[in-house]
Amino acid sequence: MLDPGILFAGVLNGLLAGGVYVLVAVGLTLIYGVLHIINFAHGSLLMLAMYAVFFLWRLTGVDPYAALPIVIGGAFVFGYILYRLVIGRLSHGRDENILLITLGVSIVIDNVALLIFGGDTQTIETPYASSFVELGAALLPLPKIISFVASLLLCIVLGLFLARSDTGKAIRAVARERQGARLVGIDVDNIFALSYGIGIACLGAAACLLMPTYYVTPSSGHAFVLVAFTIVVLGGMGSFAGAAVGGLVIGVIESLGGLLLGEQLGQIGISVVFILILLLKPSGLFGARQ
């Protein structure tokens, strides 16, 4: 059987990876909670943001962590416009239709990326990429620790924004009761676009935090979309606490899956968890309603 030290390191590494997944999942769950749409383009938009981080570094030498404010802002604007011009206009009616619209968006983004960037794998080299921190038996990469902390801090900032600011209160009002929000004078359409923008801004942040240790190709979106949905479904669609717990759990499952079942078969953990949750408890851990 496995050495407990390796297992311990596996769990810690999984938690660190899961920290960034939390940010990805929070964006997805926010969009679902407010707009009630399942954003299948989530993975592709993350891929696009990762390319933005890569090119900022390649062309102007901006460190991925320093790029956080730029990419978050850019992603917010991109998401806002995407909602106003495409998703908000085309998606109405049945929820599968909205799913198909966002699938269309993801097909377009993936292939535009392939057309412009080519199929090569791109990575960023940073001076701190090979720094490690020793924790007991585990050797943890420094950038993963920074990303983990930054991701959780950003989630707290987002939580405070939603709890305290007027816009945040309006977003929560729309999520809770759309008609009521409209009646008290909230511009619901604007809140939809803002929420979508914030959801994509989370992806911008996640892209900055991922790039120091990860790579990007036009198909990176595929790799993340199922992970993101698994987290959100595990935690309960629309639940923030669920996304946080789900992200960490999935990070650990992924890490231990690779450790116990091997590189190839280990990836099956995510799909199996996803299928089991949907079949056994589709409301997830924290979801109140189905």
Add this chain to the structure above:
Amino acid sequence: MTRLAFLLALAFAAAITLPLVAPGYLVDVGMLVFFLAFIGQSWNISGGFAGQTSFGHAVFFGTGAYTSTILQITFGWNAWLAWPAAMLAGAIVGWIIAVLSFRAGLRGSYFALITLAFAEAFRILANSLSFTHAGLGMLIKADPRPANFQFKDPIWFYYLALALCIVSLLIAWQLTRGRLGSRLVAVRENEDAARALGIDVFAEKVKALSLAGAIAAAGGTFYAQKYLYIDPNIAFGVDKSIEMLLVTMVGGAGTIFGPLLGALALTGINEVTRTLASVVPAFKNVQPLSLIVYGVMLMLIVGRLPDGLARLFRRVDRHA
């Protein structure tokens, strides 16, 4: 109706004579159109008629491709004999996924996502297990004899694809006339109302997905025999699922000719970008353009023209 019959007879005559007069590459393109229309019809039965949107139809296609290939390579079966076995395997996988998902009450987006996860799980399994030769894929030994379901002249694959396409059209036609089709449409339009009418909603959806599974699996075997090679990404990859969804959605979900129209449109666009890429050096890498066009078409059709291209041709064909 007589006009439609006349048009169909004309199209049929054209399809029969095309390979006798057209250059070889057009025969391959035609084969691709009929093949796509065939596997698209599988998506149409469960996604179009019964309204159960799937993002993972490749799970059936891959099951068929792998079942017949493993039976041939590992167990020495004749390919023609392995074909019905592959269809049976596809139907069984469809039945299992349907029973599990619909028992759990999954609908709409949740059903779409779970089919995606099933296809992904199958892809990973095929990529890691030894009896599927893992990531190496499986190579069928070339021995081009009709008895082996391998043909020297690509014309025979063309005619076989044409025959499959016609069979799938007949199945869809039967559905629009028969009780099963009417019940499926009732389920699509309003499950609760369908239940109130005494329709066993669960059983009908299971039937639709099993039938869809068998058809897509038949397509999987056809693909394996044509190209004599499959690997986990070809067989179970997202691209195949999306392709089946796209031809149907673009052509017209829930219509008899939707998948065929969609396959014609998509293959046409593909050929244009391919020609562009080979003729104009500046456009060497424009292959992704065709998928960009499909993606935009998908959005426009879902948002603005829910009955697909079929709507442009006919008065009303969506079976309701």
